[in-house]
Amino acid sequence: MQYELRTQVIDPPRKTFDHLVRRYGDRPASRYEEGTIDIQAKENFHYRPLWDPAHDIYDEAYSAFRLTDPYSFTDPRQYYYAPYVTSRAAMADAVAATLDYLDSRDLLSRLPDAWSSVMGELLVPLRHYESGAQMVSCDIARFGFGTTITQCAAYAAFDRIGNAQALSRVGIALGGGTAELLADAKTRWVEDASLQGLRRYVEELFLEKDWGRALVRLDVADRLVYGLFFAHLDDAAIDQGAGSYSLVAQHLSSWFADQRKWVEALYKAWVTDPGTGAANTQLLAVTTTEALAAALVALGPVAARADELVGAAAAASLDATATTIRDAVAALTA
């Protein structure tokens, strides 16, 4: 770059920081790169954690998944803080517009009763699932290795709280402006037979110490949950005249598409790593397969209850998603 100064041109002696020149060559760096690459401290940690003396402050041994170079993975969305919050502010505006619309036309109270039950019994309690996903994502944000990964996880954690709050708003709207339905949803999350498998899945996930495995286990459950609630039931709702369900579902569905971009990119980085790819592939296959079995057990009763309410072939849709996941695993190890 060159700057005209009436009579002189100043050539900047440097284009960017040394660590970026070493990695990418002598070219200007993007704000994503300057704000992300190599930021996590690398060496000469002074003390070991009092709560885990076996590890260093940042330690790749916190997971069996390894990248030879943690920065071989970058976020395909190139989110650093500013574009991240900008994108989420737009999403929040869209959610608010939908809720205002539903409210102004009193659309939620005009839902068919069965769909009203799907929302109250199954959808709104998912705010607790999102809250659990937030905790798991925070663990990845702290213990993951490399800023490109942990930054995605931190934003994902914040997203999950955002999702929980959006679902809460749906609950408040559905409850005629009161929080009653939220209290009811919490009781369902803790007590309803149809939701106990999912709650158990989340609680067991809290104990997963390996952040890479935690990420995969959460992603497997997410794919089933989001596939069921925000793709399959979205379609069914439209077919059955419950369009306002779909108006809500579109936002979570588009968030999940955004979320999966970085998760898929990380999987790809794991399995294509020249040094650790083979081991990562094995791990990813085994972890996904185990997680899928557990997640199907967890979500079977949820789908069954949805089918009882609206007869939407939810159970079959769960199986279809499972098949897609199994095929992806098979392709990995083929």
Added chain:
Amino acid sequence: MKQRYEALTRDLDWEPSYVAKSDVFPHTEFEGIKIHDWSKWEDPFRLTVDAYTKYQAEKDKRLYAVLDGFAQSQGHLTLTEASYLNAMKLFLQGVTPLEYQAHRNFAYLARHLNGPGPRFAALCQSIDEMRHTQTEIHTLSNYNKYYGGFHNYLEQHDRVWYLSVPKSFFDDALTAGPFEFLIAIGFSFEYLLTNLLFVPFMSGASFNGDLPTMTFGFSAQSDESRHMTLGLEAIKFLLEQDEANVPIVQAWIDKWFWRGYRVTALVAQMLDYMLPRKVMSWKEAFELYFEEQMLGGLFQDLAFYGITPPKHVDDAIAEKEILSHQVYWTLYQFSHAAAFTTTFPDADAQTWLAENYPGTFDKLYKPLWDKEARNLENGGRHFVRGLPQLCQVCQIPMLFTEPDDPTTLCQRESVHNGEKFQTCSNGCQWIFEREPEKYVQAWLPVHQIYQGNCGGPTVPDVLAWYGIQEGDGGEYKGSVDDTNWKSWHNAADHSHIGSEA
């Protein structure tokens, strides 16, 4: 509003029943803190995610517009002087990586605290800290293109001797339990010392034509006020939960006040010596931001809970008129091994120092500069030809003096497992002896150099390992920055540039 917030955020939690709660939150018992009711945590912000993202996106839009405009208009040429940027080099090398560390560990709190209220507050702070990391990098990135000292700040934070001071400080906090971290960073760093740490840099920026940094500072203010509120809420919550928490929290305040205060030594010399256009003296800043606001305000409130001012606070007060002089004298003679430059304080600067430190400058420090003036006349320039003794805890060269005698260096020694460990002060010795198992692990740069772990045995070997290039350190006069600055200013009339800013 409150009810809506509570419904949206707080009530998301539930009691696990398929696994033991103590396994879900395994880190909140070992420190001895007792929490009986997490719901008593008052979240003072009541921010929801949608409100947060909208507000923050708006702020960032404005900030990045300023950064872009400044870069496009060659705004760097309107700084008071290139030497001003030494303050920003220290900031990027020493402070920005700490923002990042805070980001990671607030994410840890957002996972590991048992209560949903504090977890959400910690998560907000975690991503705020990521914001500060990145906005600081992006703010200073433009200066890196034209000036030395910025280009290898990340590797230097992990390696260079004076940067082990802030790094070890934060590593200490990161390796502590979640409650100690809350007091160390949430309370001590973000509340007790935050004005002393950040305001001088940001005010220095506004006094010296650094519009981007000043804008960053303003833009971070509303985040910081949330962080301060969180820190205060944290300490009150711990103190109110159980009487037995009081002595534990008191000991953490004692430790983290002194730990953080020692890091501010770098700020003290920056205010008094590095800024071409001075803002206020360290003494004034210390009296206003610490003695008046904290001792006179905060600790009066905390007395209600049985909390007393930090243990070694009198030693800190006693050195407010000598600290900056001692530290700058040290950096002056070690800057050949640093990624910033130093220079002899000229007559105007010395007059300012004498006026602001009437009791100490002329008597104790002017004679040193007079001797250095003669040395310079004779073709010398004081650079130390070796390595200093470091404090085992704060890792600063052992330059501090006895609390009652500014002419005698303070030497404290403790023995642990038959090995001697020296500390620079009563505060650091007390910290060492409280947890010797922790501080024996310190990666002390001088000792590491002598073990051969820093690139090789000679000074050029070590400087190469630090990634220090010609012009990054040493004397400012005649340095690459100085030379460029003069040629850029002589070559063109740039008086129109940046005038609209």
Added chain:
Amino acid sequence: MTVRSIGAYDFPSRSRQELYGDDQLVHLWFQENPWFCASACFRAPKAMTWGDFWNALVVPFAEEDPDFDPEARRVFTLHGAQFEPRDDQTLEEIGVEHKDVIGMRVLV
């Protein structure tokens, strides 16, 4: 006092003598001379004689002070007591241990 931790918390010192082989770290404190902002830290063989320590390590360091006079009379202290080093004594014989601080004051 000792740390509170989850599990055993016991790490060797990163500055322990054995990391320096036959050498040790020795600090020299220039008392009453503020020209040197802090005590110097040297790595020196335990078997190094005082004469060699003085000529090879101390003098090149101290000469940076324009007022340095190698011939000046000096008082040395170790472990709180004065001592008069002879050039042929080794540091070990003098009693200097790893990371000791030797005080040095010029007699006016």
